[in-house]
Amino acid sequence: MIEYQVISRKSENEKRLVVLFFFSFLLCFIRQTSLIACIVSILIIAYFLIEYDIGRTKFDYFLFLIGRLKLERQLMNAKIYVRLNSRKTGNIYVKLPKIHILRQSEFKIWIQIELAIDNYNILKEFDFSPIFKGYRQMRVIDTIGRESIIFELEKVDYDRQFKFKNIREIVEQNWDISKIRIDKNTEINTLNHILLSGQTGSGKTYALLYLLLILAVRNAEISVCDPKNSDLAELSKKLKIESKTSATDIVKEVKNVYLEMEKRKKQRIKENWPISTTAIDNGLNLRILVVDEFASLQLKLQKKELDELLKYIYQIILEGRALSCFVILGMQQANATVIPTSLREQFGSIFVLGNSGEQTFNVAFQEKADSLPKFPLKAGEGWVVQNTDIEPKFIRFPFLEFLI
Structure with a gap:
């Protein structure tokens, strides 16, 4: 059986150009x-500068040049190329996909x-982190x-987190109330x-x-429900927000928010609010219902209470947007x-924090969960x-120094 060596036609030609450059x-x-040799040398240098995007890479030229060569080797190993022809020399020449490395x-x-x-399906599974230390x-x-695919890499030591020393700094960063x-x-x-x-x-x-x-400083009317009477209930006191902790009180509070929403519906009809306006546009404050440990709460309720709770929450989620009534649900899984799924799709923002299980990601993000990279997360x-x-x-999320 004949053993063939797979060689990139482009790489082979560039090796010859490098040898030619040294001779020139x-x-x-x-x-x-001297004249002809210098012209040849300049043309070879110009080729490499243009071919490896000097205009866009600039100071990263040599870093990206090395990275690109490593990428080409990885594509060769994965057999992502177009075979050109075979020769009796024992080599198979191939053409690799075009690669661009850009600093954003x-x-x-x-x-x-x-x-x-x-x-596409093969390449999207690649992780190029090891190539760029x-x-x-x-x-x-x-x-x-899908004529091309883009891999976004970020520096590990990039600190995207806000560190707030007081509420005033929070307000300054969140000047846009929308x-x-x-x-x-x-x-x-x-x-x-x-x-x-x-978790x-x-x-x-x-x-x-x-x-x-943030919602409190924007004069929102907030109801906090914490069935475990844990940190959220305790921290809410610092904001002078009363929290409900017993299952019975929580059901009552959720009902109160629902009734407030119904009251706003009647007010909208009575005052004939303009089309496409919300309760905020018509002089009312945001009405926020926060329920932490939502799954745990459901386990504490009898079936009748649970049905009542879910009915109210579902209606608020489905109808509350135009009436400026919103729900924030927290849960471990x-x-x-x-x-x-029909209810999940009503949430405008879905967060998953920490190293949660695969089921949580799949439920939260559906098919979009497949694209998430796998690396450990901090608090x-x-x-x-x-x-x-x-x-x-x-x-x-921000680090709140004043709550330590």
Whole structure:
């Protein structure tokens, strides 16, 4: 059986150019051949500068040049290439996909690979983090028509987290009342239902508290329900927000929010609010219902109480947007029995914090969960998908120094 060596035609030609360059460079010092040799040397240098994107890589040229060579070797090993021809020399020549490496910011680079559609499913599973030391792969981005694929890498030591010393700093960062800033790269819409999932130690409670802080300073009317009477109930007291902890009181409080929403519906008809306006547009405050440990709460209720609770929450989620009534649900694990798919789709922002299980990611993000990279997360770190997002984004909630 004949053993063939697979060789990239482009790489083979570039090796020859490198050899030619050294010969030409030496000939530059011989008077008879200096002019032609120097021209050849300059043309070879120009080829490598253009071929490896000097105009876009600039100071990263040599770093990206080495990275690109490693990428080409990885593509060769995965047999992602077009076979050109075979020769009796014992070599098989191939053409590799075109690779572009671009710096998007001080902390982020993109690797764009042009490919055939039949290679897409293979390539999207690649993780190029080991090639670029100090970076980790954050997401894989499709282009229209899938004629190429983009891998986004971010510096591991990039600190996207806000560190707030007091409430005034929170207010300054969240000056746009239509948005809530989560970190330096991410903001969510204020007028949305929010689902937040995270295991113990994931930072879920402090994430909920951060959201409450912002909504409180915006004069929202807030109801907090904490069936475990844990940190959220205790921290809510610092904001002078009363929290309900018993199952019976929680059901009553949820009903009160529902009745407030119904009252606003009647007010809208009576006052004939303009089309497409919300309760806020017509002089009312935000009405926020926060229920932590939602799955745990369901286990504490009798069937009749549970049915009543779910009926009220479902109606608020389905009808509350135009009436400026919103729900924030917190739970340790998301599963389809607690949050049906039809209801999950009503949440404008869905967070999963910490190293949650595969089921939680699948329920929260559906098919979008497949694109999430696998690396360990710190407290406050996680992923969010909004109703306008194609895929989840990596986030880190702020550190609230004044609550230590």
